[in-house]
Amino acid sequence: GQNIDQPTEMTATEGAIVQINCTYQTSGFNGLFWYQQHAGEAPTFLSYNVLDGLEEKGRFSSFLSRSKGYSYLLLKELQMKDSASYLCAVRRGGNNRKLIWGLGTSLAVNP
Amino acid sequence: NAGVTQTPKFQVLKTGQSMTLQCAQDMNHEYMSWYRQDPGMGLRLIHYSVGAGITDQGEVPNGYNVSRSTTEDFPLRLLSAAPSQTSVYFCASSYTIAGGPNEQFFGPGTRLTVL
Numbered sequence: 001g002q003n004i005d006q007p008t009e010m011t012a013t014e015g016a017i018v019q020i021n022c023t024y025q026t027s028g029f030n031g032l033f034w035y036q037q038h039a040g041e042a043p044t045f046l047s048y049n050v051l052d053g054l055e056e057k058g059r060f061s062s063f064l065s066r067s068k069g070y071s072y073l074l075l076k077e078l079q080m081k082d083s084a085s086y087l088c089a090v091r092r093g094g095n096n097r098k099l100i101w102g103l104g105t106s107l108a109v110n111p
Numbered sequence: 112n113a114g115v116t117q118t119p120k121f122q123v124l125k126t127g128q129s130m131t132l133q134c135a136q137d138m139n140h141e142y143m144s145w146y147r148q149d150p151g152m153g154l155r156l157i158h159y160s161v162g163a164g165i166t167d168q169g170e171v172p173n174g175y176n177v178s179r180s181t182t183e184d185f186p187l188r189l190l191s192a193a194p195s196q197t198s199v200y201f202c203a204s205s206y207t208i209a210g211g212p213n214e215q216f217f218g219p220g221t222r223l224t225v226l
Contacts (some may be wrong), residue, residue, distance in 0.1 A: 031209075031211075041220075095210065097210050
């Protein structure tokens, strides 16, 4: 079957670093996305990985290992506004045109 | 650019009523999709389209119809509303890459309650 696993909840302290993991088991792989969703709002795109390695974008970085079916999102210098849900999604490619979504990780940043 | 717009923002229906949720984008994106989001269930794909005149089912298509007569518009029709369709509905659009969606832009959502 197709499956994406993320931790349900995480807490961290303002100014710290947090790593949110995502593991996937899918038939086919052609890219992994991370989205941020604040409570009551729509998801917004954060990052995209299709090759192994680290993609850095300001305070946010995302890592992918295709052989391990594993990705993580790294948030540095945490701010209160980073309190949100973080969603991992996999695109399988080929004839499959749908994303598979994880249930999301709810991150609470405490002062 | 307005991005992805959805109307209405809120809606209350009675069981058995029908309605259409509107979605429009002005980015010339080929790929458009409808999701519903329920607590503990994550985003679930209802229907999607890879271009005008082409639609396909997602994970949870029952009770919903879509059409894509233009690149810009992708309305979602609830045929006969049921309480199980109470949810937040998001429309999203993107360019396509390798046949699938690229970075998706989401509309603000429609909060639907069916009594």
